[in-house]
Amino acid sequence: MYAQMVKSEATNDDPEKLAEFQAKIDADIKIEPKDWMPQGYRKTLIRQIGQHAHSEIVGQLPEGNWITRAPTLERKAILLAKVQDEAGHGLYLYGAAETLGVSRDELTEMLLDGRMKYSSIFNYPTLNWADIGAVGWLVDGAAIMNQVPLQRTSYGPYSRAMIRICKEESFHQRQGYDAIRKMAEGTPEQKKMAQDALNRFWYPSLMMFGPSDKDSVHSAQSMAWKIKINTNDELRQKFVDQTVPQAEYLGLTVPDPDLKWNEERGHYDFSEPDWSEFFDVIKGNGPCNTDRLTARNKAWDDGQWVRDGLLAHAKKKRARHLAAE
Ligand SMILES: [Fe+2]
Numbered sequence: 001m002y003a004q005m006v007k008s009e010a011t012n013d014d015p016e017k018l019a020e021f022q023a024k025i026d027a028d029i030k031i032e033p034k035d036w037m038p039q040g041y042r043k044t045l046i047r048q049i050g051q052h053a054h055s056e057i058v059g060q061l062p063e064g065n066w067i068t069r070a071p072t073l074e075r076k077a078i079l080l081a082k083v084q085d086e087a088g089h090g091l092y093l094y095g096a097a098e099t100l101g102v103s104r105d106e107l108t109e110m111l112l113d114g115r116m117k118y119s120s121i122f123n124y125p126t127l128n129w130a131d132i133g134a135v136g137w138l139v140d141g142a143a144i145m146n147q148v149p150l151q152r153t154s155y156g157p158y159s160r161a162m163i164r165i166c167k168e169e170s171f172h173q174r175q176g177y178d179a180i181r182k183m184a185e186g187t188p189e190q191k192k193m194a195q196d197a198l199n200r201f202w203y204p205s206l207m208m209f210g211p212s213d214k215d216s217v218h219s220a221q222s223m224a225w226k227i228k229i230n231t232n233d234e235l236r237q238k239f240v241d242q243t244v245p246q247a248e249y250l251g252l253t254v255p256d257p258d259l260k261w262n263e264e265r266g267h268y269d270f271s272e273p274d275w276s277e278f279f280d281v282i283k284g285n286g287p288c289n290t291d292r293l294t295a296r297n298k299a300w301d302d303g304q305w306v307r308d309g310l311l312a313h314a315k316k317k318r319a320r321h322l323a324a325e
């Protein structure tokens with residue numbers, strides 16, 4: 001149905017409608033599910049919201065891995081709540097994507113067979129407890145940077161989902177920072193673990209904003225449609241500027257010898273991540289790509305009997321209802 005839908009809309013972009021549509025966006029009027037929209041707008045949103053939903057769900061895996069091994073009952077309760085929040089974020093976003101005419105099952109199948117992507121950051125392993133702090137601090141921190149402007153995105157259901165999500169994300173970032181602060185202020189061994197986590201998660205976090213603007217394929221059109229509000233490089237810079245003082249406060253060193261404050265620009269200068277690694281991980285060669293997709297496929301297969309049961313129950317109920325009429 002998804003392929004059909006995209007195909008059948010390929011010819012509907014008449015110039016008058018397009019101009020009307022763009023005028024609405026320029027006037028900050030939200031686009032709602034039943035409004036006319038260009039095929040490219042629908043397609044880009046399905047890709048972006050779907051990819052975002054998948055990231056929330058796959059993002060549960062590296063952290064879920066540590067729920068049973070959290071160092072205290074309090075940390076366990078906090079982590080459990082956070083991982084549960086991510087499931088909720090996935091649901092809001094799948095719901096928003098469904099309003100564009102693609103079903104949740106179709107989206108799931110596209111994730112499971114590799115036609116759709118999720119954020120590459122979740123293809124990196126969480127090796128120890130300090131990593132859980134680093135994920136909350138850096139990964140959720142980078143996610144917020146991306147997501148706060150998306151609250152103003154032009155598509156109504158996406159914008160409303162982002163408003164709810166952002167409320168929870170700031171809590172995620174703070175719990176991560178608090179966990180890593182405890183480590184950084186702990187024994188020399190604990191501090192070393194915190195530093196090692198920062199070393200491993202720094203560049204992958206910078207990659208979360210996507211390739212540099214000059215290499216980013218979708219940027220210009222997405223910005224005109226207000227599907228994207230800031231460029232990748234703008235957001236990356238903002239993240240670096242915000243995070244470096246936080247690392248300094250912890251007494252940790254950002255693993256970039258060229259990092260320094262640039263008085264003239266009013267920003268930090270920093271080294272670009274290794275983009276060949278980024279594209280390699282996207283292609284499926286990251287440390288955990290296979291694990292993540294195997295885990296999601298297993299969950300989908302293991303849940304088949306529940307879906308079958310629910311369907312059978314709904315059918316029976318409907319038959320009883322019809323018989324009674
Ligand atoms: Fe989230």
Ligand SMILES: [Fe+2]
Nearest residue numbers: 086140169172
């Ligand atoms: Fe989060």
